[in-house]
Amino acid sequence: MRDPTQILTEPLLALQGVTKRFGSLMAVSDTSLDIMPGEVHCILGENGAGKSTLCNLIFGVHAPDEGEMRFRGEIYRPAGPSDALASGIAMVHQHFSLVHDMTVVDNVILGQQRGLVNTRAWAQRLERLANDYGFALDPYAKIDDLSVGERQRVEIIKCLIREPRLFVLDEPTAVLLPDEITALLAVCRRVSAGGAAVVLVTHKLVEIKKAADRVTVLRGGRVVARSNRPAEEIDALVRAMIQGDVKSLDKSAASTLGVGAPERVRNGPIPSETPTLEAVQIDGLTVIDNQGVTRLDHFTLAIGPGEIVGIAGVEGNGQSELAAALSGMLKPSSGRVFLGKLETTYLSPKELTAAGIGVVPEDRHAVGCVVEMSVAENIFLNRLDDFTSFGFLRRKELLGAARELMSRFDVRAAGPGIAFSALSGGNQQKAVLAREITLPKLTCLLAAQPTRGLDVGAVAAVYGHIRAASQRGSAVLLISSELDELIAVADRIVVLYRGRIMGNCAADPSERERIGALMAGQAQ
Amino acid sequence: MTWELFAVFIGSSVRLAVPLLLAGTGELVSERAGVLNMSIEGMMLTGAFGAAVGAWATGNPAVGLLIGIVAVVPIALLQALLSNTLRANQIVTGIGINILVLGATTLGYREIFGARSREQIPGLAKWSPPLLGDIPVFGEAVFQQVWLLYLGIVIIVLTALVLRYTALGIAIHAAGAEPRAADKSGVSVTRIRYMGVMFAGFMSALAGAFLSIGDIHTFTEGMTRGAGYLAIAAVIFGKWTLTGTVLACLLFGAATALQFQLPTLGVNVPNAFLIMLPYLLALLAVGGLAGRQTAPRALGEAYIRR
Numbered sequence: 050m051r052d053p054t055q056i057l058t059e060p061l062l063a064l065q066g067v068t069k070r071f072g073s074l075m076a077v078s079d080t081s082l083d084i085m086p087g088e089v090h091c092i093l094g095e096n097g098a099g100k101s102t103l104c105n106l107i108f109g110v111h112a113p114d115e116g117e118m119r120f121r122g123e124i125y126r127p128a129g130p131s132d133a134l135a136s137g138i139a140m141v142h143q144h145f146s147l148v149h150d151m152t153v154v155d156n157v158i159l160g161q162q163r164g165l166v167n168t169r170a171w172a173q174r175l176e177r178l179a180n181d182y183g184f185a186l187d188p189y190a191k192i193d194d195l196s197v198g199e200r201q202r203v204e205i206i207k208c209l210i211r212e213p214r215l216f217v218l219d220e221p222t223a224v225l226l227p228d229e230i231t232a233l234l235a236v237c238r239r240v241s242a243g244g245a246a247v248v249l250v251t252h253k254l255v256e257i258k259k260a261a262d263r264v265t266v267l268r269g270g271r272v273v274a275r276s277n278r279p280a281e282e283i284d285a286l287v288r289a290m291i292q293g294d295v296k297s298l299d300k301s302a303a304s305t306l307g308v309g310a311p312e313r314v315r316n317g318p319i320p321s322e323t324p325t326l327e328a329v330q331i332d333g334l335t336v337i338d339n340q341g342v343t344r345l346d347h348f349t350l351a352i353g354p355g356e357i358v359g360i361a362g363v364e365g366n367g368q369s370e371l372a373a374a375l376s377g378m379l380k381p382s383s384g385r386v387f388l389g390k391l392e393t394t395y396l397s398p399k400e401l402t403a404a405g406i407g408v409v410p411e412d413r414h415a416v417g418c419v420v421e422m423s424v425a426e427n428i429f430l431n432r433l434d435d436f437t438s439f440g441f442l443r444r445k446e447l448l449g450a451a452r453e454l455m456s457r458f459d460v461r462a463a464g465p466g467i468a469f470s471a472l473s474g475g476n477q478q479k480a481v482l483a484r485e486i487t488l489p490k491l492t493c494l495l496a497a498q499p500t501r502g503l504d505v506g507a508v509a510a511v512y513g514h515i516r517a518a519s520q521r522g523s524a525v526l527l528i529s530s531e532l533d534e535l536i537a538v539a540d541r542i543v544v545l546y547r548g549r550i551m552g553n554c555a556a557d558p559s560e561r562e563r564i565g566a567l568m569a570g571q572a573q
Numbered sequence: 574m575t576w577e578l579f580a581v582f583i584g585s586s587v588r589l590a591v592p593l594l595l596a597g598t599g600e601l602v603s604e605r606a607g608v609l610n611m612s613i614e615g616m617m618l619t620g621a622f623g624a625a626v627g628a629w630a631t632g633n634p635a636v637g638l639l640i641g642i643v644a645v646v647p648i649a650l651l652q653a654l655l656s657n658t659l660r661a662n663q664i665v666t667g668i669g670i671n672i673l674v675l676g677a678t679t680l681g682y683r684e685i686f687g688a689r690s691r692e693q694i695p696g697l698a699k700w701s702p703p704l705l706g707d708i709p710v711f712g713e714a715v716f717q718q719v720w721l722l723y724l725g726i727v728i729i730v731l732t733a734l735v736l737r738y739t740a741l742g743i744a745i746h747a748a749g750a751e752p753r754a755a756d757k758s759g760v761s762v763t764r765i766r767y768m769g770v771m772f773a774g775f776m777s778a779l780a781g782a783f784l785s786i787g788d789i790h791t792f793t794e795g796m797t798r799g800a801g802y803l804a805i806a807a808v809i810f811g812k813w814t815l816t817g818t819v820l821a822c823l824l825f826g827a828a829t830a831l832q833f834q835l836p837t838l839g840v841n842v843p844n845a846f847l848i849m850l851p852y853l854l855a856l857l858a859v860g861g862l863a864g865r866q867t868a869p870r871a872l873g874e875a876y877i878r879r
Binding site: 108145155 | 738750
């Protein structure tokens with residue numbers, strides 16, 4: 050037994066004045082941090098605050114430009130993840146580091162040994178460890194066949210089987226169901242009780258209340274607050290994180306963060322019980338992919354004018370296919386879609402735009418915009434014809450119109466002529482919204498994961514624009530994996546599970562548990 | 574068809590498939606590790622040339638084989654360097670290497686042997702396994718083969734075992750399918766991919782040597798005639814599995830053997846069509862029959878740690 054006071058005084062990992070730049074961007078700036086053995090240390094911060102970069106520095110993915118790290122008192126300079134692993138540091142990555150077409154056990158073996166492999170012995174060890182932590186895992190299942198939650202369990206077991214001294218988890222709860230989050234936090238507590246240190250990166254405050262011993266808050270790459278009693282000082286931590294007062298926050302944005310109780314904010318008109326004519330009517334939409342798997346199964350939904358319908362579900366349960374089919378990027382196998390009286394099932398994206406469907410796509414980089422082009426060109430990408438005479442672009446007029454829209458939608462950029470890629474994620478998303486919401490005719494707005502990766506200010510702005518669109522009478526289909534977001538913004542919620550509608554719920558905090566169960570595929 | 578003719582057909586199918594089998598196995602390992610090694614054609618040609626010159630100069634075909642292998646090492650290192658360390662386009666660099674090698678071996682051949690020489694070069698000995706070689710009719714026609722063929726079979730079986738039962742096999746799979754995951758699990762993607770390309774080079778050297786000093790005992794300009802590309806097609810046709818690749822190589826070998834067999838059977842098919850047949854099969858295989866989903870996910874993409 051070591052002297053307990055010594056455990057408290059000697060950090061397992063100490064960062065001193067660590068700085069990391071990417072080009073001109075200061076991702077982490079002069080950050081010092083002590084991680085003690087046996088603690089759960091939460092790193093709190095908004096998107097872009099430098100949390101992931103900090104993790105990657107610890108795990109050896111990046112090397113710091115300045116400053117030094119000490120692990121167990123000795124200088125620690127990992128050349129790559131293999132050095133970190135050899136030192137006893139394991140990490141659960143935000144984007145899992147699993148090989149999808151390999152079995153669970155092969156993924157766990159990867160990088161752990163040389164020579165001949167005794168798969169059966171590894172499988173037994175894996176099952177024993179999983180049982181020990183209270184979750185079931187089939188060692189011979191392919192990763193491709195597992196749900197997101199199960200995949201994360203594999204990722205966790207892969208780390209735990211190495212018996213790490215330091216266990217880093219980068220935003221591990223973003224993709225999990227409520228029950229799974231509780232189980233994960235229990236794992237963290239247990240690992241730290243065994244004497245190892247846990248670094249838990251998050252932007253959700255509930256998790257801090259439940260699990261954290263100490264909290265370090267990052268903003269803009271710098272440490273802006275620390276707390277040894279996080280549960281009691283939560284408001285101060287939030288203020289530090291968002292540089293503002295919780296009370297001044299948009300209520301829905303705040304509840305998405307986990308500040309205070311989830312709260313319904315309904316700005317839009319409450320749709321009448323019997324809408325005269327549905328704005329959007331989706332009838333038995335079915336998508337079968339090229340491997341013959343049914344991704345979306347007879348999806349039927351009617352959305353009235355001004356109504357916001359939320360689609361809840363763990364990612365990969367048909368949401369992407371639904372969005373792609375509705376926006377003309379994917380041909381449905383069967384089913385029909387009507388916009389008012391007009392059938393739009395097989396229209397091309399261009400015809401859909403003309404028919405009045407605005408699309409804020411899930412992956413704004415790949416689908417939503419052309420990052421190499423200017424902001425102005427991106428804002429009017431679907432209407433460049435309006436600014437063209439005799440085949441030539443009237444550039445001045447385009448820039449002027451773009452400037453106006455940018456100020457209306459608070460798109461912050463040096464000017465309308467600069468490259469779209471120079472904008473922050475939040476400003477890019479606001480620009481895409483500006484383009485889609487200002488369509489001459491907007492019967493239906495389809496927004497898929499519109500706030501992913503945005504900071505609180507941008508989230509509030511996006512919600513505001515979505516509500517404004519519904520107030521002007523557009524039907525809104527909001528697809529999100531954040532349940533709190535749906536409860537805060539939508540009028541009602543439809544839960545998707547394995548491509549099927551599991552249930553219809555009111556968007557009310559009291560429905561949270563029921564929706565969570567439906568998302569996990571448990572029918573009532 | 575008589576049994577004798579059938580035996581000869583089987584024997585020559587196998588013999589003609591050997592260069593494809595060797596090169597195809599090398600290419601498979603390289604592609605499973607994530608490197609689309611187009612220079613396999615050039616590596617084969619280098620191996621064929623090196624082995625021929627070595628056997629001719631020393632009078633010992635086994636030494637020639639070794640020289641062929643050594644000659645391929647710089648080519649394989651160059652391809653590995655370009656596609657991993659320098660992250661150049663793998664297809665373009667591969668084709669570049671092939672053109673370079675074609676020119677270099679042609680030049681070297683003319684300098685050493687003169688423009689139109691068809692000099693006989695000492696070749697590798699034939700061998701037949703005990704018992705199998707004594708089977709009537711089939712024994713001699715099928716099993717009496719150059720010993721390199723049997724060595725090749727042993728290497729292919731060993732490759733299958735490594736891919737299936739070792740940590741290295743798992744690491745190769747991961748490097749080709751999800752290099753980021755491999756890296757973050759502590760596997761050096763660069764090292765695995767270098768090894769894959771080097772192994773492909775080694776196997777192509779054997780394949781090339783089989784052509785020059787195993788089969789026809791001479792070297793001719795550009796004598797691989799697209800066999801390397803056929804090996805790549807075999808990997809695709811075999812859906813990136815070793816068994817599939819081996820079967821595809823045997824099929825292409827049999828298609829080539831038909832060229833010599835059909836005329837003796839009196840079947841009247843234009844000769845040009847028969848010469849075309851293996852390539853036509855390869856084209857069909859790559860174009861439509863084979864599913865594209867089965868390729869290693871990161872095939873052809875250089876890995877950058879981010």
